[in-house]
Amino acid sequence: MCGIIGAFSSRGAHLLEEIYLGLYALQHRGQEAAGVAWSDEAGQVLCRRGNGLVHLALSQTELAQVTCQAAIGHVRYATTGGTGLANAQPLAASSSVHGSFAVAHNGNLTNTDELKRQMEHGGAIFQSRTDTEVVLHLISHQPDVPFADAVQRSCTKLRGAFSLVIVHENRLIAVRDPWGFRPLALGERDGVFYVASESCAFDLLGAHFIRDLDPGEILLIDSTGLHSSKLPLTPARHYHCAFEYVYFARPDSVIDGVSVYESRIRMGRELAKTNGCPTDAVVTGLPDSGTIAALGYAAESGHAYQAAIVRNRYSGRTFIEPTPRVRELGVQKKLNPIRSLIEGRQLVAIDDSVVRGTTSRKVCDLLRRCGARGIHLRISSPPVCYPCFYGIDTPSRDDLVAAQKSVPAMASQFGCDSLQYLTKEALIRSIGKPACELCTACFDGHYMEEDER
Helix, strand or coil, X not given: CCEEEEEEEEEEXXXXXXXXXXXXXXXXXXXXXXXXXXXXXXXXXXXXXEECCHHHHCCHHHHCCCCEEEEEEEEECCCCCCCCHHHCCCEEEEECCCEEEEEEEEEEECCHHHHHHHHHHCCCCCCCCCCHHHHHHHHHCCCCCCHHHHHHHHHXXXXXXXXXXXXXXCCEEEEECCCCCCCCEEEEECCEEEEECCCHHHHHHCCEEEEECCCCEEEEEECCEEEEEECCCCCCCCCEEHHHHHHHCCCCCEECCEEHHHHHHHHXXXXXXXXXXXXXXXXXXCCCCCHHHHHHHHHHHCCCECCCEEECCCCCCHXXXXXXXXXXXXXXXXEEECHHHHCCCEEXXXXXXXXXXXXXXXXXXXXXHCCCCEEEEEECCCCCCXXXXXXXXXXXXXXXXXXXXXXXXXXXXXCCCEEEECCHHHHHHHHCCCHHHEECHHHHCCCHHHHHC
């Protein structure tokens, strides 16, 4: 899971500052590195990348001075490769036929090893460990066709989740995989066109949302306009990631026609319908991603809502920090309960999901130390029992607490009085898309590859 954005202006503009601001809006999608790439007046592609948050990795002052026609940006959350700068994006390449270009990628390819072996046998040398470099080599190794056709041919060989933005010779290309795993949207402001992982980036830039890119769509934007085509692949069905609505996306985004905020309200309401709590309980949410579901739960159950847990706004998201030790410290530095709202009370604490269980255990301990008379943990998604191969850093079932323990055993481990989850069926109703349009593999183990065989 990463965040990508691209911008194009036929007249030329200070696009890099726009990209910087767009990445700031997408910061929740990746905190490990950030980067930008753009075409200069000669059509040469230049890059700036750095580790850390956007404002640490990039200089807004420097970027604001650059004028260009096409640019892309990326915030990184590592799912393949390491966290070193060599794996930061965008990645750039140059070939004698196609010239220079750069690619930024959100998703995770499932056939990386196979493609990499094939290209290494043909003499390719890889400089990073990220699957995005596979895309660079695929494009570069097709010198007999125009660049746009090389992109299309390359993407037909990819399997898994990929939303791409590519800058090449003062034009912007965006691609969404045929299964629609990761979101990608189109916006516009004053003749400048944008593509971004989420519509919330358009809001910050003052752009209006035009539409989502269709699964399998290739959108080329240049001085002659917008040109849409389709990858020559017909998937068995679509696989829009359900976890985008549960956790990843910002609540002020609209993804594939569904308001993330409204879907989370519905998750909370569905949770309250089937998972009760003591009559004198107070409802609270684990900020920020559990807060909206908690509002829905409180509205449906009739219990009072209290913002009993305060989030330190200068702390990152604990799930996407890369090591257990940092995650452990992250919970403590990120969340602080308000004792006067908790002491002596039955508390219903709503969280969006339980992945490794680190946050749940630490939160229950914090609430208990603040004097909670009872802790009833309610999760607004099903148990995460299976690894995701499409962009979430859960490579093994050994990492997933719900895959290793029963619900009562998890409640005991976390130190809560009761633990209940939303069902998969209720989650699908909350999102409002047909089950055959959603990827729920992390909940049920049903992977795209089973349908594509």
